[in-house]
Amino acid sequence: MTDYQTLKIEKDGAVDWVTMNRPDALNAMNATLVAELSDYFGGLYTDHSVRIVVLRGAGRAFCAGLDLKERSNEGGGNAADESGASPQAGLAKQRSISEIVMRMRRCPQAIVSLIHGPACGGGFALALASDIRIAGTSARMNAAFIRIGLSACDIGVSYFLPRLVGTSVAAELMMTGRFIEAARAERVGLVSEVVPDEKLAEAAAPYIEEMLTTSPLGLRLTKECLNMSVDAGSLEAAIAMEDRNQILCAQTNDMKEGVTAFLQKRRPEYENR
Known part of the structure; x- marks a missing residue:
């Protein structure tokens, strides 16, 4: 892909500023955003012109997770609940989403996520799969999957979260689906620092400079x-x-x-x- 509909890519030398751009839907991951995130991170593997990726969301949120309204309109509740579809079709759709975080870890570039507002479900997974996380004061993250009848073990969350915060805090967050706010996220080591939302890009600058x-x-x-x-x-x-x-x-x-x-x-x- 070269022309993205839901991703905004701004290049600044060796740094890509990648903005999930569905602000009216809190950057929820519809089929197009899923495909474009997968395509973008997949293409980075052999692109040595990019050294650092800064991932963020437009509007009031980082990413509110999967777009359940779109999936409901399609006749399925979510990727893991493809009512009327074969197990093979459901697994293929599920893997198309989980492939994103695998590509994020596989690509050689450092990934910095700037998190503000909701980072729920799939959005939480994107943040966890990043190398460095900086939170705005409005950031609220949760493993939302368990709140809609699914397991909280989805899109790599069960792999990343206990490695970042330990099994006890991970079990609490995953088994309850409760939100972790910015201040606590910093205390438990989930994010590197917390700054006012409007200062997120400014806060990322020293990390970028030092890595460059x-x-x-x-x-x-x-x-x-x-x-x-x-x-x-x-x-x-x-x-x-x-x-x-x-x-x-x-x-x-x-x-x-x-x-x-x-x-x-x-x-x-x-x-x-």
């Missing part, structure tokens, strides 16, 4: 190794990946430039080679 002063390969391999180390079977497995990454980076011109810039107390100028 890292080498392109170093940043990509850091995300890859961190993902794998979370699930590593042993310390030895994690260190093997770390050792491999350091030897790869050490052989690049960018590593030499990084050391020289550090010694000369200047900003490095990386060439990604």
Whole structure:
């Protein structure tokens, strides 16, 4: 896809500012938004011109989850409840949504989510699948799936949430469907910081600047190794990946430039080679 209907992509050098753009529906994920998010994050895997993605929502919300009104009009309650459809068809639709968060983790770019207003269900999953989360004071997040007769284990939430906040808080949030507000989200480590809604883009600037002063390969391999180390079977497995990454980076011109810039107390100028 090149022309998105529900995503607004603004390029600023190596940074993509990606805005979910269905403000009248609180950026709820209809079929078009699902397809466009999947297409966008899938295309990043081999696009090394983009180093950082900032994900946000237009209007009053980050993302209110799946668009249940659209699915009701289609004759199905939601992706996991395809009344009258075969299990195969239901699973295919379900996987089309869960594929988004897998592509977010698979892509080598750092993803920063700016969360304000509701981030519910699928919107919560998008936030959790990001690398860094910054919340506005209005942010309210929940595993909304369990409030509509489904399991709270959906779109990667059961994988990401306990790894971010621990199993006890994750169980509380997932088994009740209750909202976690911005202040508590910061206390439990779910978000890096909380700022006024209107300051979200400004708050993201230092993170972006600092990541842009890292080498392109170093940043990509850091995300890859961190993902794998979370699930590593042993310390030895994690260190093997770390050792491999350091030897790869050490052989690049960018590593030499990084050391020289550090010694000369200047900003490095990386060439990604």
